[in-house]
Amino acid sequence: MAYKVPFIDPKLHYQNLKAEIDGAIQDCLCNGDLIYRHQLREFEKDLAEFVGVKYAVGLNSGYHALLFALMGIGVGPGDEVITVAHTFVATVSAIIHCGATPILIDVAPDYNIDADRIEAAITPRTKALLPVHLNGRVAAMDQIMSIARRHRISVVEDAAQALGATFNGQMAGSMGAAGCFSFYPFKVLGGFGDGGSLTTNDPQVAQMASRLRYNGEDRETGEYHYHGQTALLDNVQAAVLSVKLRHLPVWLKHRRGVAERYRRGLSGINNLALPHFPETGQWDIFQNYVIRTRARDRLREYLREAGVETLVHWPKPMWEHRGLGLKNPGLPETEAICREVISLPMSAETTFEQVDYTTGQIREFFSRRGPDRS
Numbered sequence: 517m518a519y520k521v522p523f524i525d526p527k528l529h530y531q532n533l534k535a536e537i538d539g540a541i542q543d544c545l546c547n548g549d550l551i552y553r554h555q556l557r558e559f560e561k562d563l564a565e566f567v568g569v570k571y572a573v574g575l576n577s578g579y580h581a582l583l584f585a586l587m588g589i590g591v592g593p594g595d596e597v598i599t600v601a602h603t604f605v606a607t608v609s610a611i612i613h614c615g616a617t618p619i620l621i622d623v624a625p626d627y628n629i630d631a632d633r634i635e636a637a638i639t640p641r642t643k644a645l646l647p648v649h650l651n652g653r654v655a656a657m658d659q660i661m662s663i664a665r666r667h668r669i670s671v672v673e674d675a676a677q678a679l680g681a682t683f684n685g686q687m688a689g690s691m692g693a694a695g696c697f698s699f700y701p702f703k704v705l706g707g708f709g710d711g712g713s714l715t716t717n718d719p720q721v722a723q724m725a726s727r728l729r730y731n732g733e734d735r736e737t738g739e740y741h742y743h744g745q746t747a748l749l750d751n752v753q754a755a756v757l758s759v760k761l762r763h764l765p766v767w768l769k770h771r772r773g774v775a776e777r778y779r780r781g782l783s784g785i786n787n788l789a790l791p792h793f794p795e796t797g798q799w800d801i802f803q804n805y806v807i808r809t810r811a812r813d814r815l816r817e818y819l820r821e822a823g824v825e826t827l828v829h830w831p832k833p834m835w836e837h838r839g840l841g842l843k844n845p846g847l848p849e850t851e852a853i854c855r856e857v858i859s860l861p862m863s864a865e866t867t868f869e870q871v872d873y874t875t876g877q878i879r880e881f882f883s884r885r886g887p888d889r890s
């Protein structure tokens with residue numbers, strides 16, 4: 517079905533950048549630059565500079581950034597890592613694949629880890645905190661970093677949804693021992709397939725990730741240091757991402773403008789919660805514009821019929837997926853969120869007209885239902 521307002525529009529995105537992107541791809545293909553060439557090194561340099569860290573290591577997914585970051589700080593069997601269940605499954609899978617145990621705690625109303633609950637979850641086995649900067653909003657990093665310092669544990673930032681978001685002027689992915697980014701096409705910096713990067717100021721973490729992604733090999737010496745993986749960011753993807761990174765600051769401002777337009781259109785509707793939280797240090801970049809209502813499923817259907825494409829991140833708590841083998845940690849806020857959230861169209865191409873149409877449809881939905889029904 518062709519939506520009147522698509523969630524994102526990858527074809528239009530490409531058309532708008534066609535000349536630049538085609539040039540970058542042709543440059544790679546015509547010169548045979550396919551694996552670990554100057555385009556990848558240049559992208560890593562630009563990304564590190566953008567995030568404000570010494571090193572960026574290009575990988576083939578955000579999942580691998582998480583896995584290698586955790587391995588890089590020494591997480592292994594017997595360790596515990598504290599994180600949230602209201603995240604993409606890769607956050608938790610990376611902990612499991614290190615042989616460690618994820619300790620899942622609840623989130624605050626802004627969908628990020630509830631920092632007030634962290635200390636109660638710390639045990640002698642806790643090796644790291646893994647906050648997720650969800651929907652483009654950085655978690656309460658001042659509190660998180662000070663807890664980590666007090667307990668002498670590391671912090672790995674899952675910044676997959678937060679490239680360009682800041683906390684007290686510091687970029688997501690620059691505050692912990694490592695930051696983890698995803699370039700999945702829906703992300704603020706999306707490739708033409710999977711991609712990711714680890715960012716860090718720690719030369720040892722950077723070196724380990726650089727080797728792990730290349731089956732454990734040190735490219736300079738040819739020595740294999742570990743049993744690694746094949747997890748390098750493709751050179752062509754890096755070339756495309758370099759083009760897009762130059763546009764990112766404008767896109768992020770646009771997203772904030774779109775969010776503000778949604779706010780204007782949706783303020784004052786009973787029983788509808790909007791994602792505008794006090795920016796107590798944060799500068800949110802709205803990877804997703806997530807609204808919350810108990811009438812979520814009916815609203816979603818109404819919008820679908822009106823031609824507005826929406827997504828739900830995520831409809832079922834992670835522990836209810838039996839195959840993941842997770843115990844129910846009893847997280848009421850996470851459970852409620854799964855029933856109530858819906859993400860509205862949001863991208864660099866989303867127009868104010870599309871936002872106005874969407875907010876108009878949402879208003880109509882609620883006015884038809886009457887003011888006092890939840």
Ligand SMILES: Cc1ncc(COP(=O)(O)O)c(C=O)c1O
Pocket residue numbers: 576577578579580603604606607648650674676677697698699700710711712
């Ligand atoms: C919060 C979060 N963490 C981790 C990931 C994993 O990234 P990737 O899909 O690139 O492996 C994603 C991607 O959707 C994400 O949203």
